[in-house]
Amino acid sequence: MTQIQLKKIEQLLSGLDPRIAEILEKSLSNKELSREDAIQLMNVRNLELSALTLTADYIRKTKVGDIVTYVINRNINFTNICIKKCKFCAFSKNKEDPEAYNLTINEILKRAKEAWKMGATELCIQGGINPSVDAYYYEKIIKSIKKELPEIHIHGFSPQEIYDGGTKIGLSIKDTLCLLRDAGLDSIPGTASEILDNEIRKIICPNKVDVNTWIEIIKTAHQLKIPTTCTILYGHIETLEQRVKHLEILRQIQNETSGFTEFVPLTFIPWNTTLFQNIMALNNINFSEATGIEDVRMYAVSRLFLHNFDNIQVSWVKLGEKFAQYALIIGANDFGGTLMEENISKSAGATYGEYISPDRIKKIILDIGRVPVQRSTVYELIQ
Numbered sequence: 001m002t003q004i005q006l007k008k009i010e011q012l013l014s015g016l017d018p019r020i021a022e023i024l025e026k027s028l029s030n031k032e033l034s035r036e037d038a039i040q041l042m043n044v045r046n047l048e049l050s051a052l053t054l055t056a057d058y059i060r061k062t063k064v065g066d067i068v069t070y071v072i073n074r075n076i077n078f079t080n081i082c083i084k085k086c087k088f089c090a091f092s093k094n095k096e097d098p099e100a101y102n103l104t105i106n107e108i109l110k111r112a113k114e115a116w117k118m119g120a121t122e123l124c125i126q127g128g129i130n131p132s133v134d135a136y137y138y139e140k141i142i143k144s145i146k147k148e149l150p151e152i153h154i155h156g157f158s159p160q161e162i163y164d165g166g167t168k169i170g171l172s173i174k175d176t177l178c179l180l181r182d183a184g185l186d187s188i189p190g191t192a193s194e195i196l197d198n199e200i201r202k203i204i205c206p207n208k209v210d211v212n213t214w215i216e217i218i219k220t221a222h223q224l225k226i227p228t229t230c231t232i233l234y235g236h237i238e239t240l241e242q243r244v245k246h247l248e249i250l251r252q253i254q255n256e257t258s259g260f261t262e263f264v265p266l267t268f269i270p271w272n273t274t275l276f277q278n279i280m281a282l283n284n285i286n287f288s289e290a291t292g293i294e295d296v297r298m299y300a301v302s303r304l305f306l307h308n309f310d311n312i313q314v315s316w317v318k319l320g321e322k323f324a325q326y327a328l329i330i331g332a333n334d335f336g337g338t339l340m341e342e343n344i345s346k347s348a349g350a351t352y353g354e355y356i357s358p359d360r361i362k363k364i365i366l367d368i369g370r371v372p373v374q375r376s377t378v379y380e381l382i383q
């Protein structure tokens with residue numbers, strides 16, 4: 001089947017714009033794409049677009065086969081109080097805000113136990129940068145959960161939380177990571193990367209760690225054998241060049257450490273954010289959100305450009321389950337998690353819900369002729 005698929009793609013390539021055909025042939029012969037190649041692919045339309053998606057799906061099949069994985073997990077956003085004021089974020093609140101909250105350890109534990117009872121193998125724990133919280137509090141959260149639920153995987157604390165949480169108590173990045181790892185932290189979400197370009201960061205998240213610091217935190221985690229995921233927040237004010245530069249940084253880190261478990265493209269949900277409501281409107285920036293075809297190109301190009309990643313995950317909360325299902329046939333191979341609660345995208349205006357059942361995920365995957373398999377956070381197959 002794979003050989004027939006390859007032959008059909010090769011036939012298709014012969015009728016394409018020769019430059020695009022040459023780039024796709026490079027991918028099919030396992031050659032690394034350049035930044036320029038990826039930018040060209042980010043612009044394709046018509047038959048070239050179809051060839052791009054077929055090639056991405058073929059590469060996915062040769063790399064990871066027909067299994068589509070998913071994880072039973074629960075998000076716990078333990079505080080929404082945050083001083084960072086990222087312009088793309090509608091989740092964070094000032095501590096005086098009536099909607100501000102800070103979960104107690106008991107409340108966090110209650111949610112963790114509920115998740116465990118529902119079959120969760122992972123807790124994804126992240127919060128705002130709350131001035132009253134530091135890395136010792138993160139340590140306390142981890143230890144309290146592990147005491148009650150020693151087998152649950154704790155995937156938690158973004159690079160920004162690691163940085164601020166450690167700085168407050170005078171610990172280096174490495175010592176903060178060691179503190180949390182020794183408490184039981186199993187892996188880290190590679191969020192807070194947004195777009196790894198300092199000029200963009202100055203506009204959309206001026207108070208966050210800069211590119212070099214983000215890279216240092218991630219590489220240090222990998223050196224300490226703490227795996228991380230990685231993401232991109234695209235579809236706002238970044239250029240295609242900046243998107244591809246971001247992917248190139250991730251590819252380079254993966255070449256050095258092999259510490260990324262997956263890549264998750266996150267399409268920007270603009271509606272309730274300052275970035276959309278103030279900056280873009282006030283500056284007459286012609287903007288809505290990434291179009292569906294932009295999302296398609298992002299997934300397919302990621303599969304080809306990130307040749308050293310096995311796993312590309314769809315974000316059903318941002319894309320909706322129907323588009324997420326489609327993303328599985330253009331390069332992606334992981335459906336992400338059940339989540340059980342979700343606050344970040346919902347606050348920004350997403351309407352796709354907070355929970356998707358394992359049965360629904362299985363139906364979505366079976367319907368495209370692939371094989372649903374539950375996995376652990378680090379991609380061990382469970383069923």
Ligand code: SF4
Nearest residue numbers: 082084085086089092
């Ligand atoms: S993205 Fe994170 S750090 Fe930035 S404002 Fe929102 S909660 Fe705070």
